[in-house]
Amino acid sequence: MHSVRETxxxxxxxxxxxxxxxxxxxxxxxxxxxxxSLKKNIQNKVKYGPEDQDATFHSSPQKSSFYSTSLSSPKxxxxxxxxxxxxxxxxxxxxxxxxxxSSPKNVQHIEEVSKLQxxxxxxxxxxxxxxxxxxxxxxxxxESAILTTDKQENTEWVGFGEISMxxxxxxxxxxxxxxxxxxxLDPQDFQLAFPECFIWLLFSQKLHGRLPHVGPGCISPFFxxxxxxxxxxxxxxxxxxxxxxxMNITPYHFERFFEKTRAQLRKALNEWDIDEIDFSGFEIIIxxxxxxxxxxxxxxxxxxxxxxxxxxxxxxxxxxxxxDAIFAMAANRKPVSIxxxxxxxxxxxxxxxxxxxGFQALNGSYGGSPAATAAxxxxxxxxxxxxxxxxxxxxxxxxxYAGGCGYVPTVYDVGTFEICWVMHCLGEIVLKSSQQNTLxxxxxxxxxxxxxxxxxxxxxxxxxxxxxxxxxxxxxxxRIPADVDDTAVAYFLITQFCPNYKFDLEKLMKSFWNxxxxxxxxxxxTFSVSCNSHVLSLLISQYEIVKKQQLNGDLETTTQLxxxxxxIDLHHVIVATTNFIKSQRKxxxxxxxxxxxxxxxxxxxxISTLLNLQHYPELLSAxxxxxxxxxxxxxxxxxxxxxxxxxxxxxxxxxxxDNSSGNMEETSxxxxxxxxxxxxWIKDNAILEAITKGRQFLLVQFEDAVTDPNFFHNQEPHLWxxxxxxxxxxxxxxxxxxxxWDESNE
Numbered sequence: 001m002h003s004v005r006e007t008x009x010x011x012x013x014x015x016x017x018x019x020x021x022x023x024x025x026x027x028x029x030x031x032x033x034x035x036x037s038l039k040k041n042i043q044n045k046v047k048y049g050p051e052d053q054d055a056t057f058h059s060s061p062q063k064s065s066f067y068s069t070s071l072s073s074p075k076x077x078x079x080x081x082x083x084x085x086x087x088x089x090x091x092x093x094x095x096x097x098x099x100x101x102s103s104p105k106n107v108q109h110i111e112e113v114s115k116l117q118x119x120x121x122x123x124x125x126x127x128x129x130x131x132x133x134x135x136x137x138x139x140x141x142x143e144s145a146i147l148t149t150d151k152q153e154n155t156e157w158v159g160f161g162e163i164s165m166x167x168x169x170x171x172x173x174x175x176x177x178x179x180x181x182x183x184x185l186d187p188q189d190f191q192l193a194f195p196e197c198f199i200w201l202l203f204s205q206k207l208h209g210r211l212p213h214v215g216p217g218c219i220s221p222f223f224x225x226x227x228x229x230x231x232x233x234x235x236x237x238x239x240x241x242x243x244x245x246x247m248n249i250t251p252y253h254f255e256r257f258f259e260k261t262r263a264q265l266r267k268a269l270n271e272w273d274i275d276e277i278d279f280s281g282f283e284i285i286i287x288x289x290x291x292x293x294x295x296x297x298x299x300x301x302x303x304x305x306x307x308x309x310x311x312x313x314x315x316x317x318x319x320x321x322x323x324d325a326i327f328a329m330a331a332n333r334k335p336v337s338i339x340x341x342x343x344x345x346x347x348x349x350x351x352x353x354x355x356x357x358g359f360q361a362l363n364g365s366y367g368g369s370p371a372a373t374a375a376x377x378x379x380x381x382x383x384x385x386x387x388x389x390x391x392x393x394x395x396x397x398x399x400x401y402a403g404g405c406g407y408v409p410t411v412y413d414v415g416t417f418e419i420c421w422v423m424h425c426l427g428e429i430v431l432k433s434s435q436q437n438t439l440x441x442x443x444x445x446x447x448x449x450x451x452x453x454x455x456x457x458x459x460x461x462x463x464x465x466x467x468x469x470x471x472x473x474x475x476x477x478x479r480i481p482a483d484v485d486d487t488a489v490a491y492f493l494i495t496q497f498c499p500n501y502k503f504d505l506e507k508l509m510k511s512f513w514n515x516x517x518x519x520x521x522x523x524x525x526t527f528s529v530s531c532n533s534h535v536l537s538l539l540i541s542q543y544e545i546v547k548k549q550q551l552n553g554d555l556e557t558t559t560q561l562x563x564x565x566x567x568i569d570l571h572h573v574i575v576a577t578t579n580f581i582k583s584q585r586k587x588x589x590x591x592x593x594x595x596x597x598x599x600x601x602x603x604x605x606x607i608s609t610l611l612n613l614q615h616y617p618e619l620l621s622a623x624x625x626x627x628x629x630x631x632x633x634x635x636x637x638x639x640x641x642x643x644x645x646x647x648x649x650x651x652x653x654x655x656x657x658d659n660s661s662g663n664m665e666e667t668s669x670x671x672x673x674x675x676x677x678x679x680x681w682i683k684d685n686a687i688l689e690a691i692t693k694g695r696q697f698l699l700v701q702f703e704d705a706v707t708d709p710n711f712f713h714n715q716e717p718h719l720w721x722x723x724x725x726x727x728x729x730x731x732x733x734x735x736x737x738x739x740x741w742d743e744s745n746e
Contacts, residue, residue, distance in 0.1 A: 116441050118737055119433050119449055121706065122426050125734060126452045129419060132160035133459075133475070141455040145462035148415075148476040155362050155386070158393050159413020159475050164713050164727040165398065167204065170406030171224035172343055172371035172378075173391055174198040175231050179383045187237030193377070193388065194395065195247055197407045198232065201225050202249055202257050204406070215268065216277045217597075217718070217725040222265035223289035224371075229258050230296045262300065269304035274313070278526050278594040280723050281341035287314040288344040317525070323349055330358030335472075335481040337521050340367035340411075341723070343375035352380040361478045364390030368478035370408040371723065401709040410722045415475030416463065418730055420489040423456055425734035427493055429741055457497050460490045469507045483520050484512040485528070485595070488535040495541055505542065508535075509568055517580040520594075529584050530593045533605040536577045540612055543570055543619070575622045578613065581606055582624060582634065589641040597719045598653060600642070600666050604673040607635050611680055632680065639677045642670050643690050649700075650693030654717045663716050664705055665732045667694050671739035678743070698736055706733060 130137035134144040148157050174197035181189045192198050236243040241251050274282070287310060293300040321338070329336050339359055342351065354376060359366055364386030366372040373387045394408050430453045434446055464471060470482035471490050487508060494501050512518045518535045520528050585591055590599035591606050613620045614628050625631045646652055653666025671694040674687050681687055704711050712729035720726050 115433065115741065116445075118429065118741060119441055119445060121737060122429050123445070123449050123452060125422065125730060125737070126426065126449075126456070129160070129422065129730060130452075130455070133415070137459075138452060138455050141459040142462045145459045146466060149466050150362055150477050151466075153362065154476075155364070156393075157476055158363050158365070158390060158397065159368070159415050161414035161418035161475075162728065162730050163409045163411070163414045163418075164718055164729075165402045165404075165406035166370070166408060166410035166724055166726065167201075167221035167406045168224045168724045169370040169374075169408045169410050170197050171201055171221065171228040172374040173395075173408055174201055174228045176374050176377045176388075176391075177235060181235070182381070182383065187235065187239050190235045190237075190239065190243060192232075194391065194407070196395070198228065199247055199249065200403075200407055201228060202253060204404075216272055216279070218264065218268050219272060220279060220282065220285060220289075220724045222261050222268070223286060223293070225261055226258070226265065226300060227289055227292055229254065229261075230293060230300065234296060266302060266304075269302055269307075272304065272306055274306045274310050277597055277721060277725075279721060281338075281344060282723075283310065283313040283317045283525070284344040285341060285723060287311060288346070292347075318348075327353060327358075330354075330356070330479070333358055335479055337481050337523070339479050340369050340372060342366055342369070342372035346375050346379045351376055352382060355380055355382060355384060359479055360384075360386065361476060363393075363476065364388075365412065365478060367480050368411050368413065368474050368476075369723075370394060370410075370412060399709065402713045404710075404714040405718075410724060410726050411474070413474050413476075414728065415473075416471055416486050416490075417473035418728060419456060419459070420471075420486055420493065421728070421731040422734040423453070423460075423493050424489055425731075425738040427453065427496060428738055431496070432741065432743075454497065457494055460494055461501075464490060464494075464503070469504050470511055481521055482511070483531075484508070484518050485520055485531045485534055487512075488518075488531070488538045492534070492538040492541060495538075495545070499545060506568055509573070513573065515576075517577060526594050528594045529581055529591045530595060530602045530605050532577055532581055533602070533609045536574065536581065537609050537612070539570060539574050539577065540609070540616070540619075543574060543616070546570065571619065571622070574619055578610065578619075578623045578625075581610065585638070589637040593721075595721050597721055597725060598666050598669065600653065600669040600673070601719070603638055603642070604669045604676075607638050607673055608676040611635055611676055614680070635677070635680075639673065639681075639687070642673055643686055646670075646690055646693065650695075650697035652694070654719070661697070664698060664701055664736060665712075665716060665719060665727075667697055668732070668735040668739040671695060671698070672735065675739070675743060695740055695742075698740060702736070702740075705736060 130144075134147060137144045146152060148154060148159075173194050174192065176193040178189075178191045178193050181191060232243070233240055244251055244254055279285075290302060293302075326336050326338060330339075336359070338345070339354075342354060342359075345351070354360070354366065360376075361368070364373070364384070366376055366387065370391060373391060376384050376387050377391075391408065394412050398407055430449055433441060434450055463475075464487075467482060469487075471486040472478065472480055472482045473486050474480070491503055491508075494503075511522075512520075512535075517527055518532050520531050581591075585606075586599075588599075589603075591602040592599055593602040596602060610631065613623070613625070614631060617628070620626070620628065620631060625634065642652070647660075647662050649661045651662030651664075651667045652670045653662035655662060671691055674691045674694070678684070678687050678691065701711075704715075708715075709729075712727050712732055716727065716732075718725040718727040720728055
């Protein structure tokens with residue numbers, strides 16, 4: 001038993017943190033008063049809603065047990081039944097008449113104010129992202145796009161985009177020893193290159209409380225944390241206690257934290273189904289950590305139900321890993337996806353062979369991954385100054401409000417991904433606000449919003465040109481292959497605003513189409529339904545362009561369209577992709593995905609796209625749906641599932657810590673799903689009521705969500721999937737804005 005009291009070190013740790021925290025604090029650009037006004041105006045609309053059947057705001061049904069519904073005709077059907085809400089007898093009643101206000105003019109005025117402010121915040125979000133790229137972004141988006149290309153030789157650029165910090169990657173950075181120790185391997189010379197990361201590991205739960213404690217989301221972080229602690233003990237040898245006290249850490253606290261982390265990890269592993277969440281590279285990353293922990297003295301060994309399945313998958317993966325081909329591809333400057341998970345190959349390949357421009361980006365990173373970059377600094381004999389400087393800059397750019405999850409993110413950066421996904425939501429707001437003449441939104445604001453959005457369109461066109469027609473998720477060349485998701489979404493966004501924009505659809509097909517569905521990356525292990533939904537939306541939009549051109553008899557323009565100027569059978573690919581998406585739905589009427597842990601993200605994407613097929617009977621009849629009735633019945637089951645799971649407070653989704661409600665991110669997805677459904681089931685009360693209550697829930701926390709930079713980092717669950725779960729606050733905010741856009745009079 002240790003006699004040293006832990007409390008003596010706490011003050012020292014707090015002091016160390018104050019000295020170590022040198023990241024910049026991001027301040028929300030809009031005042032709280034603005035959002036209070038927005039919240040009040042929309043709540044007034046909730047209270048004094050219109051009385052007709054097209055009104056969006058009603059009281060919402062309560063959460064109930066699972067059910068399925070069968071629809072034959074949207075016009076004559078309703079999702080409301082005694083099966084859904086056994087306790088509710090009056091849910092089919094129209095919205096109660098308002099005694100406080102009856103003038104449609106007054107109701108319309110309230111709606112206009114709320115939409116005006118939503119457009120204003122759309123501009124603010126566009127501006128916030130742009131300033132992370134360049135202060136001259138709106139003046140010259142083309143120049144801003146090429147700033148980060150290799151041709152500019154910009155070694156200082158580490159990227160942009162808001163993403164949560166990563167305990168997993170922070171643990172890897174915490175393992176990096178100083179160069180002197182790497183040279184001598186003398187325990188007396190042992191020091192950490194980034195001691196602040198190591199200190200964060202041991203005090204994160206006490207100071208921040210944001211490490212994931214349960215579920216599969218905690219597995220990779222806890223493995224990495226245990227390995228960091230174990231390697232510290234191993235490398236410091238007889239100087240273990242001395243090295244700890246140099247950082248104001250007591251051996252007692254170290255041992256207690258180690259045992260607590262091991263116990264939590266063991267519990268998570270015993271409950272883990274390896275098919276539950278498809279973490280990036282988990283089949284090589286987790287076994288690597290297990291193997292390294294077993295080498296410690298004393299060894300740390302875990303046995304759990306799915307261990308043999310995991311090891312079998314690891315053996316399969318390693319047996320087909322083309323090591324020689326990887327080095328050959330990198331030597332020829334061809335992108336290699338495994339770079340992102342290089343840390344899992346430590347000890348398997350000589351990482352010094354990766355210290356070249358084929359693996360390392362200009363800014364010093366490897367795959368944009370702090371963990372992979374740390375692995376080079378740990379395992380390669382030669383100290384990598386560029387890699388060290390990259391991590392140093394990444395830590396310096398870390399916003400203090402994100403500190404609850406570590407010192408570095410799981411990928412640096414997410415610039416292109418953030419732009420595409422934010423634009424996907426805000427683009428709808430821009431189009432809808434520009435198409436309506438009754439909103440009383442100043443024309444100058446609408447013109448500014450469209451111009452700002454147009455700058456992003458120019459930006460995407462430019463980076464597509466420089467990346468030769470396909471996109472990766474980062475703003476710079478991180479030596480990782482392009483992916484179909486960012487590529488398809490970018491093309492969709494551009495063609496929405498520039499219908500005559502020409503792109504090489506055949507290249508997208510050759511790069512990602514495997515004959516049955518679209519792969520995200522070359523040679524990936526599993527597929528993504530959400531990616532296929534995005535591509536399907538793009539293909540349908542291209543089909544619409546071809547169809548219109550043919551109807552207009554504009555043969556010259558038609559032959560110039562990408563789908564017509566190649567051997568692509570657009571009709572066949574749309575039908576095949578539709579059938580694939582349909583076939584992947586689970587028994588509970590939702591979809592799962594490899595990039596997002598919530599079933600509602602992918603279900604919203606899939607249903608919204610599938611319902612669009614009702615406008616193309618010639619396509620629909622060739623799919624396995626065959627008829628509109630079958631399509632409506634299929635989609636109705638997923639929509640009914642969503643309605644049945646709404647909490648009494650209007651929210652949906654995973655509850656965070658002790659919260660009794662769902663979360664804003666998943667609630668925004670389901671509100672958007674129901675908005676898409678409402679266009680088909682126009683007067684279904686259950687849909688209208690659920691949208692109403694879902695928006696009310698979003699409004700309750702809206703002010704905090706848009707003004708508190710901590711909110712999505714530390715108060716909402718992290719649902720996006722990489723090596724571990726992460727959050728992307730700006731993407732979520734854009735989804736909330738779109739969910740709050742009232743379409744009742746559109």
